[in-house]
Amino acid sequence: MKKSILTLASALLVAFSASAQKVEFEEYDLDNGMHVILHQDNSAPVVITSVMYGVGGKDGNRKRTGFAHFFEHLLFEGTKNIGKGEWFKIVSSNGGRNNANTSQDRTYYYEIFPSNKLELGLWMESERLLHPIIKQQGVDTQNEVVKEEKRQGIRPYSNLVNEISKNIFKVHPYKDPNIGYMKDLDAATLEEFLAFNKKYYVPNNATLVVAGDIDFATTKKMIKDYFGPIPRGAEVVRTFPKEEPITKEFTAKAYDENIQIPAVVVAYRTPSFKTRDSKVLDMISTYLSGGKSSVLYKKMVDTKKMALAAQAVNLSQQDYGIYALFALPLGEVTLDALVKEMDEEILKIQTDLISERDFQKIQNQFENNYVNANSSVVGIAESLASYHVMYGNTNLINSEIEVYRSITREEIREVAKKYLNKNQRLILDYLPKKK
Missing domain, CATH: 3.30.830.10 (Metalloenzyme, LuxS/M16 peptidase-like)
Structure with a gap:
């Protein structure tokens, strides 16, 4: 019964967003x-x-x-x-x-x-x-x-x-x-x-x-x-240098005199937000840390009480992105222990399909985000500008949600295997600096 109710709610949300949210x-x-x-x-x-x-x-x-x-x-x-x-x-x-x-x-x-x-x-x-x-x-x-x-x-x-x-x-x-x-x-x-x-x-x-x-x-x-009378300028030409792929895990330390609790970040370089893979990474982030019922929060904060906070985020930009996992230790828990716990969850995504229930949950979250983004004329104006300037396709304000709807559980597994590997990452210890 629960599953049928969830499916019905999802269907209603999709129908509502499809009919009511088209931006002319x-x-x-x-x-x-x-x-x-x-x-x-x-x-x-x-x-x-x-x-x-x-x-x-x-x-x-x-x-x-x-x-x-x-x-x-x-x-x-x-x-x-x-x-x-x-x-x-x-x-x-x-x-x-x-x-x-x-x-x-x-x-x-x-x-x-x-x-x-x-x-x-x-x-x-x-x-x-x-x-x-x-x-x-x-x-x-x-x-x-x-x-x-x-x-x-x-x-x-x-x-x-x-x-x-x-x-x-x-x-x-x-x-x-x-x-x-x-x-x-x-x-x-x-x-x-x-x-x-x-x-x-x-x-x-x-x-x-x-x-x-x-x-x-x-x-x-x-x-x-x-x-109309403003004169045209010279065309802007950009030739940014290309990054070489990361093929070996490396570490770094940074210090902040404004913190008392250290943090650890596991970060991967990822593709432009124009790519389909970037949208799949968005969904992985939501699965891992989209709210208090998400995987990392339930495991590391609620159940094991190892972390004050645990988060995954896809910081995607026009040329490259960063996929980052972040955690703050609770008590005497080490940063290495936090990395180990996060690695376990990444490995599960790379190995097994996420459950149908979890998949439907994150689909619902993206539908809800879509509805909210187009709910005000102020938000619509910025979205229209962004989709043209950043993506070169203004109508993505209406069609991008279709990409998220078409993503499969199999894609989630394959994209995690493609980008979130140990030999492709930075581990950053973010530490208190003594004053």
């Missing part, structure tokens, strides 16, 4: 190469204007790391027609809010306004692209802002991903932290910042998404008026 959109290119995506949702008088640039922490001179994150701040400094310090005042005084974020692969800016302020949002983003003010005073101001952000961001284990990356990647720019090294920003000249802006912040390296309570014809005219 229209996309086209301006003559200057800017890609435009429009999504209409008239259920509330709200509009999102957003631009995603194909530039992230991996881009630029490796002696000048962190430029993309720096520009995330710098391009709020002001423009030819927006005074220094006025950007946020204009947004808030018109009933809006805005923000930006940067990853290793892209930078995303957005404003959320009442829908009668659509033109204001478009004008502001066109100003950011066409008339940014990049002067030494603004560079110096934002340099201090970034340093303060880094200081405030120092939390226990917060540097863990950077330590994994600098060990798992030897030549690819992913080895450097997204925020960069402060010495690089301190040494950078104004001319270098201007050159970075000219290279990456151009319409043909940008995707504009307008979503919400809009009229298509009116919106298209505004977009053409504000963004």
